[in-house]
Amino acid sequence: MCTLEKHGDVFVLTLTGSSNVDEHRLGPSAIDSILSAIAQAKAEATPGSALITTSHGKFFSNGFDLAWAQAAGSRTGARERLHYMFKSFRPLVAAMMDLPMPTVAAVNGHAAAAGFILALSHDYVVMRRDKGVLYMSEVDIGLTLPDYCAALFREKVGSATARRDVLLRAKKIKGEEALRMGLVEAAYDSEERVAEASMRLGKQLAGRKCTGEVYAEIRKSLYPDLCGVLGLDIKAVFSNSKL
Numbered sequence: 001m002c003t004l005e006k007h008g009d010v011f012v013l014t015l016t017g018s019s020n021v022d023e024h025r026l027g028p029s030a031i032d033s034i035l036s037a038i039a040q041a042k043a044e045a046t047p048g049s050a051l052i053t054t055s056h057g058k059f060f061s062n063g064f065d066l067a068w069a070q071a072a073g074s075r076t077g078a079r080e081r082l083h084y085m086f087k088s089f090r091p092l093v094a095a096m097m098d099l100p101m102p103t104v105a106a107v108n109g110h111a112a113a114a115g116f117i118l119a120l121s122h123d124y125v126v127m128r129r130d131k132g133v134l135y136m137s138e139v140d141i142g143l144t145l146p147d148y149c150a151a152l153f154r155e156k157v158g159s160a161t162a163r164r165d166v167l168l169r170a171k172k173i174k175g176e177e178a179l180r181m182g183l184v185e186a187a188y189d190s191e192e193r194v195a196e197a198s199m200r201l202g203k204q205l206a207g208r209k210c211t212g213e214v215y216a217e218i219r220k221s222l223y224p225d226l227c228g229v230l231g232l233d234i235k236a237v238f239s240n241s242k243l
Contacts, residue, residue, distance in 0.1 A: 027065030061115025100212025129175030
């Protein structure tokens with residue numbers, strides 16, 4: 001689940017968890033809630049809007065709600081529920097890529113698996129240096145990546161070595177290393193400093209007063225493979241009245 005608030009031109013989407021509240025797990029209800037919040041922000045956007053996604057406590061998000069999947073009572077049922085979450089998460093990534101405003105993920109704690117993917121779906125990532133960890137657990141728990149997740153890492157993580165370490169070694173990456181690997185914009189020593197820095201960045205980005213539709217189309221043009229997998233068209237937009 002999540003909440004959406006507006007501070008001036010900056011929307012703040014705060015993850016509040018699902019069945020495992022403290023870990024902010026991404027189950028069906030949480031995914032639907034985030035999608036609704038993104039749709040609301042998009043509907044209320046004006047030139048100069050920005051979005052920050054954050055949470056509170058030890059976890060930014062610890063990934064999909066595996067307890068909900070396992071509660072199906074059988075291996076087949078659990079796999080079907082897991083597949084359902086992968087399928088439901090796809091439009092969330094697409095919505096982030098198509099959102100007509102700059103986006104910042106304020107990663108206050110651990111971001112694992114789908115939580116890492118959610119953070120990476122933003123334009124900028126700010127994280128905790130002292131306690132934050134980025135971790136793709138799939139190779140450890142025996143899951144392959146859906147096509148849109150693989151495309152996201154191919155296009156958003158520029159170094160082949162970094163992609164290998166994240167996805168094939170399942171390396172748990174803390175703030176300083178994430179900064180060196182180009183995964184995050186900045187790292188700070190406390191949740192409060194992450195919140196302050198992300199809001200400062202959000203306001204700076206909002207202050208450019210860019211046309212949202214133009215911003216979204218330029219973003220999509222930077223990641224054509226990902227947008228192709230997600231089924232997002234890339235259009236030419238002219239917002240200058242003199243052109």
